[in-house]
Amino acid sequence: MGSGRKRNMPCWCGSGLKYKHCHLERQNQAPPALWEAEQAFRKSFSNRSCSAPNEWHKVCKGKIVRAHTVPRSSSLKRIAQDGHVYAFVVSMRNLRANNGIIRPELVGIKRASTFSGFCELHDREVFSPVENKNFEGTAEQCFLLGYRATARELYTKIAAASLSEFRRSADAGRKPEQQFQIQMTNFLVDIGNTAGLRDSRALKEKYDEILMSKSFQDSVGYVVELDRPPSVMCSGGWFPAEDFQGNQIQDLGALDEEMNAITCTSYWGGETGVIVFQWLRAHHDICARYIKSFHALKDDALGMALLDLFFDQMENLQLSPAWWEGLSEVERNILVDRMASSANPFEDMKTMAEKGKTGIDPGWQVRNRYTVGFDFNEQEG
Numbered sequence: 001m002g003s004g005r006k007r008n009m010p011c012w013c014g015s016g017l018k019y020k021h022c023h024l025e026r027q028n029q030a031p032p033a034l035w036e037a038e039q040a041f042r043k044s045f046s047n048r049s050c051s052a053p054n055e056w057h058k059v060c061k062g063k064i065v066r067a068h069t070v071p072r073s074s075s076l077k078r079i080a081q082d083g084h085v086y087a088f089v090v091s092m093r094n095l096r097a098n099n100g101i102i103r104p105e106l107v108g109i110k111r112a113s114t115f116s117g118f119c120e121l122h123d124r125e126v127f128s129p130v131e132n133k134n135f136e137g138t139a140e141q142c143f144l145l146g147y148r149a150t151a152r153e154l155y156t157k158i159a160a161a162s163l164s165e166f167r168r169s170a171d172a173g174r175k176p177e178q179q180f181q182i183q184m185t186n187f188l189v190d191i192g193n194t195a196g197l198r199d200s201r202a203l204k205e206k207y208d209e210i211l212m213s214k215s216f217q218d219s220v221g222y223v224v225e226l227d228r229p230p231s232v233m234c235s236g237g238w239f240p241a242e243d244f245q246g247n248q249i250q251d252l253g254a255l256d257e258e259m260n261a262i263t264c265t266s267y268w269g270g271e272t273g274v275i276v277f278q279w280l281r282a283h284h285d286i287c288a289r290y291i292k293s294f295h296a297l298k299d300d301a302l303g304m305a306l307l308d309l310f311f312d313q314m315e316n317l318q319l320s321p322a323w324w325e326g327l328s329e330v331e332r333n334i335l336v337d338r339m340a341s342s343a344n345p346f347e348d349m350k351t352m353a354e355k356g357k358t359g360i361d362p363g364w365q366v367r368n369r370y371t372v373g374f375d376f377n378e379q380e381g
């Protein structure tokens, strides 16, 4: 096998290389060592460039800083114990040691979930209205929380896509039929990543336009105020597939349609704990339906729905040790499983009805909720 023309043909795996330079001797090659996987993983997240709009890059100043994914550096202190919070630390080592399931561990708040996404100047200036002022529910503040979440989503997707090459080499030393399976999976993951990256880039450009023109009225929001700092702090953005009653609101499989995105940030606003949803007015039809179904919940159910939502949609959760340690073992396991199943790209997307509700007490009371830049009564249907 492997003689003559076949050796010079493009490899079956789609790498674009000739077979003789790609899969010909793959089963006899050494499999990648754990440290190589670790290195590739770290390298993919070490991309350091400023996420401010391209038009502003001329004035970037200072290093790319590591900033917390949760705004206001003082926020995490509110839930920390001895300077530590629980976080899900994703690394190849952790994934492999626990069969793909990651359990939260105590990390110092300086190390807890940071994102190296903005230069010193832009990190300081762009986010000053949320970092240096109490949260007052202004359109600008809501937008900036969403901007940061959106920039981070794009950064994460770029990192995931850059691991493609490493994933392609992961079948070294495997038998040919296993090689085929691995490459097939890679192929599907790449298709998903490419579409996700394209949507994320297009979305980030829309956010850039609003930031540059300061047209914060093109962004809307929904705020939930809590009676204390949220026991789970996080920030992220996603494309909602169904509302809180389980009705489909957009088809994530429609790869050539523009997806409607929503962001959410949970932190300490300076006077109250706040959970802030934000979306673009251009995405209002879908997102307002989503939020309306959420708004229909009573305060207690709303708090629990938020907790489930965080474990379903966010990957950078930071948990209050007092709250986490106060849960029962069973409750903790339910949440860890929930996190693992939503992070696993090979598991079929489950609907909310299939996942069910955990019914776990988030440890906060909802005190108030309000809309920013729209009114539920103004639109129907």
Ligand SMILES: [Zn+2]
Pocket (backbone or CB within 6 Å): 011, 012, 013, 014, 015, 019, 022, 023
């Ligand atoms: Zn190949």
Ligand SMILES: [Zn+2]
Pocket (backbone or CB within 6 Å): 050, 051, 052, 056, 057, 059, 060, 061, 118, 119, 120, 121, 122, 123
């Ligand atoms: Zn910059």
